[in-house]
Each structure stands twice: as structure tokens, then as C-alpha cells.
Amino acid sequence: MRYREAERAESHVADSEERTVGDESGDERVRRYATAGLFLVTALLFGTAFAGIEVGLTALPPVLFAALRFDVGALVLLAVVAVRGGYWRPLTGADYRAVVVSAVFLVSLNAVLLFVGQQYTTSGAAAVMFSLAPVLSPLFARFLLPDERISAVGAVGILLGLVGVVVVVAPDPTRLLAADAVGQALVAVAAVSVAFGSVLLRRIDPDVGSLAMTAWAMTLSAALVHVASLALGESAAAVAWTPVALGAVAYLGLFSTAGAFPAYFALIERVGPIRANLVTYAVPVVASVTGALVLLERIAATTVVGFAVVVLGFVLVERDSLGEELATVRARLGGRAPPDEADD
Template sequence: MKTTSQPNSMIAQSFLLLLCLAAVWGGSFLFAELALREVPPLTITLHRVVWAVPALLLALRLGGLALPRSARFWGGALGMGLLNNAIPFSLIFWGQQQIEAGLASILNGTTAMFGAVVAGLLLPDEPLTRNKLTGAVLGLSGVAVIMGPEALGGFDPANLAQLAVLGAALSYALASVWGKRLLGGHPPLVNASGMLIGAAVLMLPVVLLVEGPPRFDLSAGTFGALAGLALLSTSLAYGLYFAILRRAGAANLMLVTLLIPPFAIALGALVLGERIGAAEGVGFAVIALGFVVTDGRLLSRCRRVSQTRGAGS
């Protein structure tokens, strides 16, 4: 994460924040797995966004910020809440009814590749380069390794769950384009608060219609998992997200995509006894390679080192 304008201490601080963000986002898969024992997936999404709103509104107040009242802002916030919260959270939680937390986090790691392709197709200032296309192909190849050839042989709820998580990754990618086009010019914390309020407004009628009124006669462990999702994996995560964005930039922030699965896998193994098989490990390695190709910086650095050594000889 080193740049010419950052001292080593700031680089170390940024990387530490990045690890913390990966941990709290990796923890979201564990929290969801625990909450799903008593709470259906759409209701978990509602809990996650509703509980996070007061924490972010408090942060707004402490920062001396206020939510805009314009129709354009709230239209953008509703769309962002749909694409970045309501749809992906619900798909991931639904998918986790069939697949393990670690596998869900690995499949969610395709977000960076989807984001690069979607931005290349929809944003004129982010062209679709050869690296991005190659990275996307590698990412999808990693997914194919994970799902296996039997995925084409017939219907399997586990395969459908994996496709749901991939759909969530695509929704995250579309959200990045939506946010850039419609929510530019506002402080990030304002955008996050508006987005979560929008997601809560959208999810409430859906939950009431599909799953009924939320139950509150839940165990302490389930309440703890829901609180962890909302306060750690959402409110705190967005605070870390924006701190890293300000310190290290969007390109470095993308590194969190690779760091989330190891945390999710470790937590799943420690708390739930989950184990990731060889196919999932190889698939994650291929997805990680796709990320490296998409990002391009490591390849450019290796190329420069090779050219320098060649010139020196």
C-alpha cells in the first residue's frame, strides 16, 4: 500500500485499518450463520440496516453533518440502499442457508472483478481494459472450480445458493456505478447514512409481506449476532471504510476483497467447525489471481523490476 506521498507510519496505519475492516466484514458471514438459526434471511437484512442507522446518525451529529433534503439525494440513496444493501445482504443471507460462511465469503470475493467490468461498460472514464477482462475470466474460472462440473448436471439447492451470492457480488458492482453517478458531491458518511435509511425503508414492507413481523423472543446469542452484524459489520465497517478511502485511496481499499475470506474461513472453523475443501481453496487462489490481474499494480511493479534488472545487466 506504499505510495510516494505517504510516510511509512501512515502506510502501516492504513494497512492495520484494512485488516480491521476485513475482520469485521469477514465476521458478518459468521454473525449471519448464527442468526439464521432463529431468524429468516430477509428479516436479518432488516435488522442489519435498521440497527446501524442510529449509530451512523450519531456519527453525523458528532461530525457536524446533516442529511440533505433534496429529492435527487434521496432518490440516489434509495437506489444505493437497494443495490448495496437490500439486494446483496438478502441474497447472501439466503445463500448461507445452504452453503458455509467461508464459501460465501470466497464467492463474494468476485465483487472486484464484477466491479471492474461493470464500471468499464457503464462509466466512460473507467474503460474496459485487457487486464480487467482477463481478471474477470480468471474470477469466473475460480467460481467454476468451486462449483465443479456437477453444477451443470442438474438442480442442486447448494448451487442455487452459490449463484445467489454471485448475484450479490454483481449487485455490489452495480451499486458502485450508481453511487458514483448519483451521490457524488456529498460526504461519504452522509451517503452511507442515506443509503442505510433507504435500505431500511425498502426492506420493511418486503419483510412484512414475505416473512411477517420480526420476532423478538430470540436467544441472547442471536441478539448478539444481529448486533454484531449491525454495529460491527455495518456501522463500524463503514467508518473504517471511509477512513481507509481518505488515507489510502480507492485502489488500495480494493485489497479488502482478498482479505475477507481468510477471516471468514478462520472464524467459521473456530466457532462453527466449518472446513473448506481443496476445490474451494484452489478456486479462491484463482479468484485472487483474477483480482491481481484486474488491479494491475503488482504486475506493473514486477514488470518494472524485470526491466530494471535487464538494464542493469
Template structure:
């Protein structure tokens, strides 16, 4: 990658990392599932008019939207509302790489490479360290919900891989079509019509700014730039930049929200990130290789961090 592309990759990772702090800042007073529904409504409404639909059946787009958007962000927003700090949430979501490798091995029979096995083990060790050393400020249920978000993301990656869809931006936009209504229905069922109505009636300017940032910058602009970089550079040169997002999230949460990570969170996070880096390491080509999990983890049609 040249210097300009490297700076663009760092910019996208910064936007995606700061995204978690913006979500936490804007969600005050708004039920989390409703807030996620509003975000994806803003993603869909203008974008479907200008972004071409990917060549895929609706059932595939619906499955990707169910796991990669509704499941991932539904669990994430509820997790953060339950007390998950934004910096730690950004870090734990990177467990999606581990889940992707494991699920692809079981469902698609794509045997992991040696680096991926080592990476999964390191990632699991890092998660255990984070879980054991999270301290009293992170409820166990919030951590579990965030892990469910990472699991849903991993399932979405495998669905996308098995479908053969290309084009991350178009897939992000059109799979999101099926997301707002179920999220709104869930919010009505969980929070009640009165709470949903009150939240919409008193939607604060912070919530508006947060929604515009998460939908406009993080989802649409971020993916447009990220996919452009993937079209000009190898995936192995672009995807690792995403690991800057947790660093940005944890640093900005520390500086702006006073959420200082403890030693176990930092140490476990470093081990987790190391595991992700090892898992994304390209394997040596073998005569029988026709694109397996190593492809999946670093493919340009598998969204990395929204």
C-alpha cells in the same frame, strides 16, 4: 502505509471477515430477510443523527440503497439461510469486482484496461472451479443467490460511480434509510406475519449480539476506520486489504463451525482472489484517461465490504 495504518486495515478486514460467521451464528430461528431488516434498522437509527447526509438527491441514495444494501444483503442472508457456508459466501461476494468492471464497461462506456480484462477472465475461471467443485454441502440455489448478491453490489458500485457521491460512511448510512421497510415487507410476504411476529417475540440473545456486531462493528466502526485510512493513503494501498476478509471468514468458519473447504473451493478461491488483485492493478496513465473502471474498482467512495 505506515505500520499503524496497516494494522488498522488488517483489523477492519478481520472484522468484516468474521462478520459472515457472526451472521450465520445469529440467524438461527430468524427469517433471513427479517434479520437483515433488523440489522439495517440498527445501522440507521443512531447514525443518521450524527452522520451528515451526502450531497445527493434522494433518488440516487435510494438507488444505491436498493442495490448496495437491500439487494446485496437480502440475497446474501437468504443464500446463507439456504445453505451457503459463511466462508464461501465471503469469497463469492468478491465477484462484485468482476461485475463492476463488466457493468461499467456496458453502461458507462468505461472500457476496461488490459489488467482488468485478465482479472475478469481469471475471476470467472475461479468462480467456475468453485461452482463445479462445491460438493453436495452447498446447494446450487444458495450459490446462485450469493452471486446475485455480488451482482447487486456491482450495480450499486456503478450507480455510486455515475452519481459522483463521495464519502463512503455517509453514503452507507443514508442510503440504508430506504432498506429496512422493504426488507420487512418482503419478509412479511415470504415468511408470513405469524412467522415474523414469532421471530421478533423470541429474538434470541445470539441474534441481538449478531445484530450489534454486524451493524455496529462491521458497518459503522468498520467504515469509519476504513474511510479514515482512505483519507490518509492511496486507494491502491488500502483496498487490497479487503481480500483478507474471505480468508478470515473461511478460516473462522473452519475452526468454529467445522466447515472445512474442499480443494476445489480453495483452488478456485485463490484464482478468484488473484483475478480481483489483477483487476485492481492500476493501469498506466494514457492521454485520454479521465478516470475509468480502474478508478471505480479502487475508489474511496465505493464501499468495499460491509
């Protein structure tokens, strides 16, 4: 599925880079600017979701709010993949297992924990804690994927990521069971759920495409999260459907879900998964700025420092891949063939 897609994306990127060595044509410049625009749009759509959640939580119960977001997102994404045709629905056992894993860990559990936890923290701090996911993925991969190993430097990177989250949360030892501390912990556990689920998907390696799998996983998740909402005693009948409530559901469902995921997968197709995942670290910046401008949230010094520590952890974990990408970019800027091509 996405891992075979990732290989094709990297191959496509390498071919594009080979063509860009030397003089850059007008079409290539347009493509480069379009890619930068796609990166920005993806970061904006995902980053503003945190402020959207904060706004919606003033009018909606958290778990019901998450379920309604997936109702809207699933309807739009299913329509998109159906219109595109091709391999648009799960067919194999691996496909169905991937949909279930994605629905449980990447969507349902992630959303319930995030929406409940974000009642007790700012949008910027939540986004920084959520950026822990790609730092933790190698830790789960070490135990779930036979060929994966963690170097000493990578282990330090994972520890730094955890330290960064602790800096953001700044826990008070005397109030570890207070509502705000528990809420912040739930956001961090949401990131753990995403990291674990993403590695499980690599282990399953389904054939269905990423966007189609996401659409079906979101459909299943909408049902699961509605059940969770009912189990928690939340009532849609008791909700006052104000413009704020309707606007928050519409924005998250249409833009930060149905718009963000296609943009993200399109970015992977253009630049490959390594560079595309750097958007994870633009999202907290967008979330913090949006929270400050729209919600008048204060950007705490601990949030900034913690974010820097998490990013440093990510750099250590992915240092080899990032080094290869940096060498390729430098070669392109210098008009030379990228290292892999120069060695051929």
C-alpha cells in the same frame, strides 16, 4: 462524492509518501502501524460478518435478520454523521439518486440475496464468491461509463474471476435447481448487485460524503428489507429472542456495520481507494478461519483454489493500478522518490 474523496485521498497519500522518503520519523512509523492496524480491523469486522450471519440464521428468518442488522447500523451511523455535522445529509438531486441506488443495489438487494443464499453454503465460500464484485465492476463500467475500456488482459481477468466462483461452487449438472445450488447462485448474484451499484454511483457522482450516504442508504434499506420480510411471510412475533438471536443482530449491526464502514472509509482516507480495496481479499481469509474456528466448518480445497483464481483475476483487471502502487512502495522502501515525483 466518494470519487472526489478518492482523488483527495490519493493526493493526501502522495503528499505523505513524499514526506516519508529518506528517514522515517517516529510519528510516521506510528502512522504506518496505525494504518496496518486499521486494515486488519476492517478485514476482521467485515470478515467475521459471514460467520455472524451463519450463527444468526439458526435463530432468525434470513430477510428479517438482514432488516434488523440495518435497523441497528442505521441508527448508529446516522448518529455519527449528525454529530460530525457538515455535509451530513443529501441535498442535491444527485445525492438523493445516490442514496436510492446505494439502498437498492449495495445494501437491500445485496443483503437479501446474501442472507438467503448463505443458508446453503459456508461462510468462507460465501466470502470468496462475494469477492467477485471488484472483478466485475470494470465490466459494468465499460457500458455505463463512457471513458472506461476493458483490455484483452482485463477481459481475461474478468473471466478468471467467474471461473474462480465456479470452482468454489463446483456445480453438479444434475442438481442445478437444488436448494444448495440456488443458494450459492444467490450469493454470487449479490456480488453482481454490488458491482453494478458501485458503477452506477460513479456515474451519478454525488456530493454527499461516503459515510453520510451509507447512513441514509442503510436507513432506506432497513425499511425496504422489512417490507420484503413481511411480503415473504416472515414474522418477528414468531422469533424466539434467544441470546444467540440478540447477539447476532447486535454484532452485525454494531460491529460489522456501524463499526466496519467508518473503518473502511478511514482506510481510504489514509491509503487511497486502490490499496484500501485490497481488504476485499483479506475478508475471505478471515471468514474462512472464523468459520473453521467458531462453526467448525471445513475449508474445502475448492474454496482455496477458487479464491486464488478470483484474486488472479483481480490482479489482471487492476494490473496497471497495482503496478503503480507496487512501484511507489518499492521506492519508499528504497528511500527514493516515488515514480511520479521522480519524473517532475
